[in-house]
Amino acid sequence: MAVPVDNANWFYGKPTSSCFMETEPNQRWKVLQDSGNQSPQAWFLVINSLMKEAQNTADPQGTSTLDNPGHSQFSRRSPTPEPATEVRQNLETLANAVRCFSLALPDRLHYRGQYLVFGAPVPRQAESQRQ
Numbered sequence: 001m002a003v004p005v006d007n008a009n010w011f012y013g014k015p016t017s018s019c020f021m022e023t024e025p026n027q028r029w030k031v032l033q034d035s036g037n038q039s040p041q042a043w044f045l046v047i048n049s050l051m052k053e054a055q056n057t058a059d060p061q062g063t064s065t066l067d068n069p070g071h072s073q074f075s076r077r078s079p080t081p082e083p084a085t086e087v088r089q090n091l092e093t094l095a096n097a098v099r100c101f102s103l104a105l106p107d108r109l110h111y112r113g114q115y116l117v118f119g120a121p122v123p124r125q126a127e128s129q130r131q
Contacts, residue, residue: 003032003042018042025050025097033104040109047101054094057087 001021009016019035022028028046056062 003035003037003045004039005037005042006039021045021049025053025094026100029097029101029104038106038108043101043105043109047098050094050097050101054091054098057090057094 003018003021005016005018008014016037017035018037018039019031022031028049032042032046
């Protein structure tokens with residue numbers, strides 16, 4: 001899967017490098033950083049893939065891949081349970097990847113305690129119940 005770049009780059013005819021999503025967790029953030037891609041969507045996809053992999057590792061009996069049409073190819077789900085030491089090592093690897101991700105995250109994408117606005121995007125448009 002190719003990682004997206006900012007739409008603005010496409011609209012302004014500004015070629016931008018990207019990368020493919022790596023299967024190894026510690027390589028995902030690294031290849032994205034090396035590509036120079038600062039798309040918020042790209043960085044979100046990488047952290048989301050790491051969190052999903054952690055969820056699958058911690059609870060391999062969770063949602064089956066047949067029930068989840070959006071199932072990621074990066075899941076390490078296996079029919080037999082992994083030994084506890086292997087699960088712990090995989091979770092430690094993922095935790096390390098998340099720490100490295102947070103250090104590599106482009107500065108403009110860092111949350112700095114600012115107010116997050118979830119209001120209606122268009123004047124006079126009703127906000128959704130979830131907001």
